[in-house]
Amino acid sequence: MSTPEPTVTADVAVVGGGLGGVAAALAAARAGATVVLVEELSRVGGQVTTQALPALDEHPHIESFGASAGYRAFRDTVRAHYGGTANPGGGWVSRLCFEPAVAGQVLDATLAEAKVTVLTGRSPVAARAEGGRIHDVTLTDGTVLAAAVFCDATERGDLAPLAGFATVTGSEGRDAHGEPDAVPGAPDPAAQQSFTWCALVEHHPGADFTGPAPARYAELRHRLSFDIAGWDGGVHRYRMFTDGPDGRPPFWTYRRLRATAPELAVLNWASNDCAGYDPIGDPAGAERAGRELTAAFVHWLRTEAPREDGGRGFPGLRLAPEAAGTADGFAEAPYLRESRRIVVERPVTGHDLAPVPGRARARHLAGSLGVTWYHVDLHERTGHPDPVYRETAPFTIPADVLVPRGAVNLLAAAKNLGATQVAAAAYRVHHGEWAVGEAAGALAARAALDARPVGAVRDDPAFLLAVQRDLVAAGVPLAWVADVPPDDPRFAAVHLAAAHGAVEGERAADLAVEPDRSPGPEDLAALRRAARSLGADPSLVDPDRALGALMEDIVR
Known part of the structure; x- marks a missing residue:
């Protein structure tokens, strides 16, 4: 049987126009890819527009560090619309509350400037895939969309199952990973949050x-x-x-x-x-x-x-x-706290995000493509009425949780990442969704432009490093570092080295890494391990040089 010819083509197709989708599209376009962004509703923006929830849930350091240049530009442009007012709405739950129309104007202008093609009022209804590769996606209006790489940023995680990839819903159950906040026993797909x-x-x-x-x-x-x-x-x-x-x-x-x-x-x-x-x-x-x-x-x-x-x-x-922006004052769409989540080899769990004695950060996860932070915020789940509020430590976005098992050219780009229900409840908020999308977009662009499978980010250290270099060049932090801002010439080196474990020595105890201070014995050991991970010579680690200089040495 003949298949329809594509009517729209791009290097990267982002399906879903919430904050994750917008960030993915912007990151891919910034990296030089041609990008199409598809959104089922009338506007892009998700939480801040169609879900009528532009009171940003963020981590406590958001005003000073722990956010990318792109996310900071979004916040700054919103504030500029209000003459520089820090919190235009004055809502006490957030540092930045504003009107959905302003969010829409800012996002539309940013996407237009980045030359992203935006298709609204359309959603995926079919995907033609073979051997883990999606060839094209058919939209509700009959458009056939083809791309080298697809990003699933849909609100419910719709694209992955359409293309034949496994997903999970609800709770994996406590038996799976021993998470105390998972529902007791076996998996419960119906235990979705309110x-x-x-x-x-x-x-x-x-x-x-x-x-x-x-x-x-x-x-x-x-x-x-x-x-x-x-x-x-x-x-x-x-x-x-x-x-x-x-x-x-x-x-x-x-x-x-x-x-x-x-x-x-x-x-x-x-x-x-x-x-x-x-x-x-x-x-x-x-x-x-x-x-x-x-x-x-x-x-x-x-x-x-x-x-x-x-x-x-x-x-x-x-x-x-x-x-x-609706006929009745209700949001155009519901605010969903979870979606389908892709199946990966090893999901992020609640254990990975938990505070660790003596550490300022959560446990180190290899392959970081970004940072975010929020507490585990689980609302009532079907059959399990008790909510969960669980403290976490600042954590990262490992590359392998964006790649569905068996995928050649599909990435998760929103709250559908490969995390358990417990962990996903800390990634799902505004800043987290943006950070996940931004990571996916950079990876998608590099895979599309280099003609590589997306799984190379997990299997090829050189490809992972190339994606990480793309991200830090765009002002995306890869690690939790309080005292090396994006305008510091050492920003890229410090974040690349930290993403490969260079702050796992004495510097693990504080988010400030003090790059001008000499390393201690444990720092030196961590730097040598990071050098090996980066493909550099561990003998470059000179105990008489400052930490920041050593980080620059091992990432050259």
């Missing part, structure tokens, strides 16, 4: 936008409250516009996105956290339930939420379709 269908609301004091009770309001009413069960086992109590009874900041400013009148906030709270459904296998049913729950929450806020003056309800809350 999701949220966000909505944007404005506050108009004195107005009344109350309407009839929505569907299932009486059934859902018992779930609706300002109070939430805390990760610490207690109940956290909040009020609408003032500090709560136990001193917690106001509900309204939690994820406030606009601080000028009319103020704008996104509803993403425990009360509209929708659990017990299957947003991957039954998206229509799950999404209907998610919208019903958020509609009930809006009605409760307008009519029954306790006021500071002793009354009930805030009728001046108006759903904001203009801000959401």
Whole structure:
């Protein structure tokens, strides 16, 4: 049977236009590849646009280090739109809260400047693959997309299974890796986390936008409250516009996105956290339930939420379709906390991210293509209602968890990376998704332009090093280093050496590596191991030279 001829071709095709997809497309284009970015919805941006959640979840060092030049440029451009205001919305959950329209403008302009071809309103429906190689992907409008390398950045991890690659959903189970936060026993694919269908609301004091009770309001009413069960086992109590009874900041400013009148906030709270459904296998049913729950929450806020003056309800809350970019003020798509995850030889587990006594970083994972950091943030899972908040240490993105088992030209580029459910819950937030996508995009471009299989990053040390050099040249950190910024001429050398284990000696105890200080005995041993990993002569490690100079010596 004849196959359709490709109608769109590129070096790299990124399928899925969330933050991971955008970052992948930008990284691949920056590396010199021709890039097509496909998004099923009306706009790119995912969490910060169509999911109406532009209150960035990030690590505590984001303002000073631990972010790529590309991610920092995104944040800086958003702030420039607001005249340099550090946190335009003033939401207390994040250092940077802003409006979805601004995010869309910034991302569209950045992609256009990078000459990325963007196709919206289309999603993959079929993939023609053989021997681990995807030849082309057919989209919903009949477009046939061909590329040397494909990146799966879809919200649910759709492309990998379409092309015949194995994926997992839900929990691997505690028996698989001994993770204490996995569900007990064997794998449970149904144990997916709750999701949220966000909505944007404005506050108009004195107005009344109350309407009839929505569907299932009486059934859902018992779930609706300002109070939430805390990760610490207690109940956290909040009020609408003032500090709560136990001193917690106001509900309204939690994820406030606009601080000028009319103020704008996104509803993403425990009360509209929708659990017990299957947003991957039954998206229509799950999404209907998610919208019903958020509609009930809006009605409760307008009519029954306790006021500071002793009354009930805030009728001046108006759903904001203009801000959401939709007809009704609800997000265009749900905020999903997990997707299908690719199967790899060895997934990242919760153990890999855990704090280690005497170390400032999580355990060293070979083949780093980037950094990110967030706690393990597991919301209620179907059949397992208890949430999990687990501290982690700063961690990295190892190259091999982007490559599906058996893949020749497919990479994971979002929260579908090869990680367990527990570990993926720390990678999934805004900065993590961007960092994963950026790593995948750089790898995709190098594989496409050099005509190499993507698995070479796992099997060929020279190819891995070439990808890592591409990344550091673009200002992407490969290790957690607090005191060597991108404008330091030693940035590339320090991060390449650190990614190969050069800070696994005395320097492991602190994120500052003090490049001008001489190495100790354990540092010298780590530098020699890093030299071997980099293909350099370990005898280059001169104990009389400073650490930074030695790092430059072994990566030349």
